[in-house]
Structures are given as structure tokens and as C-alpha cells.
Amino acid sequence: SQKIEQNSEALNIQEGKTATLTCNYTNYSPAYLQWYRQDPGRGPVFLLLIRENEKEKRKERLKVTFDTTLKQSLFHITASQPADSATYLCALTVTGGFKTIFGAGTRLFVKA
Amino acid sequence: DTAVSQTPKYLVTQMGNDKSIKCEQNLGHDTMYWYKQDSKKFLKIMFSYNNKELIINETVPNRFSPKSPDKAHLNLHINSLELGDSAVYFCASSQVGLAGVQETQYFGPGTRLLVL
Numbered sequence: 079s080q081k082i083e084q085n086s087e088a089l090n091i092q093e094g095k096t097a098t099l100t101c102n103y104t105n106y107s108p109a110y111l112q113w114y115r116q117d118p119g120r121g122p123v124f125l126l127l128i129r130e131n132e133k134e135k136r137k138e139r140l141k142v143t144f145d146t147t148l149k150q151s152l153f154h155i156t157a158s159q160p161a162d163s164a165t166y167l168c169a170l171t172v173t174g175g176f177k178t179i180f181g182a183g184t185r186l187f188v189k190a
Numbered sequence: 191d192t193a194v195s196q197t198p199k200y201l202v203t204q205m206g207n208d209k210s211i212k213c214e215q216n217l218g219h220d221t222m223y224w225y226k227q228d229s230k231k232f233l234k235i236m237f238s239y240n241n242k243e244l245i246i247n248e249t250v251p252n253r254f255s256p257k258s259p260d261k262a263h264l265n266l267h268i269n270s271l272e273l274g275d276s277a278v279y280f281c282a283s284s285q286v287g288l289a290g291v292q293e294t295q296y297f298g299p300g301t302r303l304l305v306l
Contacts, residue, residue, distance in 0.1 A: 112294065119300075120299060120300070121194075121280050121282075121297030121298055121299050121300050122280075122295075122297050123297070124294045124295065124296070127293075127294060165231065167233065169295075171292060176221060176246060176286070176292050177235065177246055178235070178295065179235070180225075180232075180233040180234075182230065182232050183231055
């Protein structure tokens with residue numbers, strides 16, 4: 079069966095450290111993978127997109143890696159800040175389709 | 191200017207009632223979606239329209255009927271509301287890229303539906 083799995087438990091880190099979130103998938107052929115941020119009571123907001131032929135993408139303090147052999151994406155936030163505290167969703171768009179499948183999200187708490 | 195807007199933001203209603211949620215996007219996108227996010231925060235696709243045509247229709251009770259009067263609007267009508275319909279409903283839009291694959295989705299603020 080097809081699955082997208084993210085760390086189900088919340089991730090607690092100290093301000094200034096690097097947060098690393100994991101997204102694993104099975105039985106999908108992704109065209110690309112996206113990461114979104116969702117704050118309580120708000121809709122998801124797009125952060126980064128990485129295509130299946132790309133290994134790494136960066137945007138300011140954010141970095142995403144994509145390993146289609148391991149079927150895994152890692153999302154890093156360097157020099158984390160309390161304002162980075164939110165739920166982060168991984169989303170796969172499958173090849174040839176309009177469908178994007180979201181993971182359940184990982185809650186990140188950054189302590190000052 | 192709000193890119194994707196939904197109304198109402200909150201909806202509290204009795205079981206058995208019929209209600210509608212409206213969505214509008216001003217991004218010029220050709221694809222719109224409805225998602226349901228339940229209490230466990232899992233975001234599940236319900237419907238998708240591309241250029242006013244239904245292209246995704248997941249396993250959703252036929253009490254839910256989407257309607258797209260034009261590319262900028264996608265409304266969701268729910269008949270005979272049940273307790274299990276309580277959730278947050280998100281509208282989103284995106285544009286199909288050159289490779290024929292949808293690109294980044296932009297989400298509305300959500301409609302919090304509570305069925306009593």
C-alpha cells in the first residue's frame with residue numbers, strides 16, 4: 079500500500095540548533111516533494127519544492143534533501159528560532175497526476 | 191489582498207442540515223481543491239477541479255457535492271450533515287506546470303465545521 083510517514087512525535091529542540099524532520103514514503107513515484115508549514119488555526123503555507131531529479135534545495139535557513147533510492151526527504155532548519163515552532167507537512171505529487179498526498183505532519187517546538 | 195479566501199470561517203450547525211462553503215482564488219490558477227483535516231490533523235484530498243472540470247474525486251460520501259462556476263471559484267455543498275463531518279475544510283489552488291504536473295498549492299484559511 080502507499081504511505082507517507084513523518085515523525086509522529088513532536089520534536090523539541092533548543093534555539094540556535096538545527097532541526098531535522100524526516101519524510102519517508104513507499105510505493106509512490108513522485109514527480110516532486112514539497113514541504114509546508116502549518117500554524118494553529120491557519121492553512122498550510124508552502125516552503126520548498128524539490129524535484130525527483132534534484133538532491134538538495136536551499137532557501138535561507140531551510141534545506142531539503144531528496145533521496146529517491148531511500149524514498150526519503152529530510153528537512154533542515156538551521157539556527158532555529160522560537161518563531162519556527164509549527165507543524166511541518168511533507169507532500170508528494172505523483173508522476174503524471176494532479177494528486178498531492180500529504181503526510182500527517184511533525185510538530186516542532188523550539189525553546190528559547 | 192487575500193490569495194485564496196473561504197467563507198464562512200466558522201460554521202456550527204445541527205445534524206441533518208445542509209450547508210455550503212465558498213472558496214475564491216485571485217491567483218489566476220487553473221486548478222482548485224477541497225481538503226478535509228480531521229482532529230488528528232491529517233490533510234486528505236476530497237476533490238479537485240481543473241478548468242472547471244472534476245479531475246479528482248476521492249472516496250467521499252455523495253452528500254458532498256463540489257461546484258465550480260468558473261476557474262476562480264470552487265464551492266462545497268454538504269447535505270444531511272453528520273457528526274463525523276466535523277473537521278476543518280481547506281480550499282487550495284495551484285497551476286499546472288509545463289510538464290503537465292500541478293505545482294505549489296496555495297491554501298485558504300480553512301472553514302471550521304462543527305456538527306452538533
